[in-house]
Amino acid sequence: MTSSKPVDPHGDGPHASEAVANSAEHRWAIIVGLIILSLIAMMVFTGVYWSSMPPSRVETIDVKTLHLKGEFVENNLGTSIEKDGRVIVRLIAQQYSFSPQCIVVPAGISVTFRGTSTDAIHGFVVGRTNANTMLIPGFVSTFTTSFPKTGEQLMPCHEYCGTGHEAMWAKVQVIPPDEFFAKAKAAERLSCVSR
Numbered sequence: 001m002t003s004s005k006p007v008d009p010h011g012d013g014p015h016a017s018e019a020v021a022n023s024a025e026h027r028w029a030i031i032v033g034l035i036i037l038s039l040i041a042m043m044v045f046t047g048v049y050w051s052s053m054p055p056s057r058v059e060t061i062d063v064k065t066l067h068l069k070g071e072f073v074e075n076n077l078g079t080s081i082e083k084d085g086r087v088i089v090r091l092i093a094q095q096y097s098f099s100p101q102c103i104v105v106p107a108g109i110s111v112t113f114r115g116t117s118t119d120a121i122h123g124f125v126v127g128r129t130n131a132n133t134m135l136i137p138g139f140v141s142t143f144t145t146s147f148p149k150t151g152e153q154l155m156p157c158h159e160y161c162g163t164g165h166e167a168m169w170a171k172v173q174v175i176p177p178d179e180f181f182a183k184a185k186a187a188e189r190l191s192c193v194s195r
């Protein structure tokens, strides 16, 4: 009779390979544990950091004097060309409409929107473009985008703001740049609201 024990090339039996596997598993458990701990540490740090100070580029505005002074008074709303040549759209949202109701912008030129709200949280999206923001009382929302195609786009409020929410929308008219600049020569603030 011969022994059925497997031949071990290293001569130290099956327990040696078990020990190698265990130590590798142990090592990987520590590495994974450290990765999880560092992710948790990052979450805690960023959470505490962001809650302890306002994020950058936040502009605040006094809701109570919005209509009386500053850039959001009624006759300053709409599209204008600034001294440095930038095209700026200023608008406000209130339950349940936007001012102005119809916004004119030139096609293919970057347009900066500046907006705020007088009462509740509102927001808007312009048709099938990437123009999309929230309008929050006390804060000025700003973004810059451009509209490659001419035409009319719908601009609905997309933050539920009360019973009249579904009727809250404006229009954006994207017109050829030369037409836009011709109109801009005639008036300081442009909009397509029919008067």
Ligand SMILES: [Cu+2]
Binding pocket: 122, 123, 157, 158, 159, 160, 161, 162, 165, 166, 168
């Ligand atoms: Cu709404």
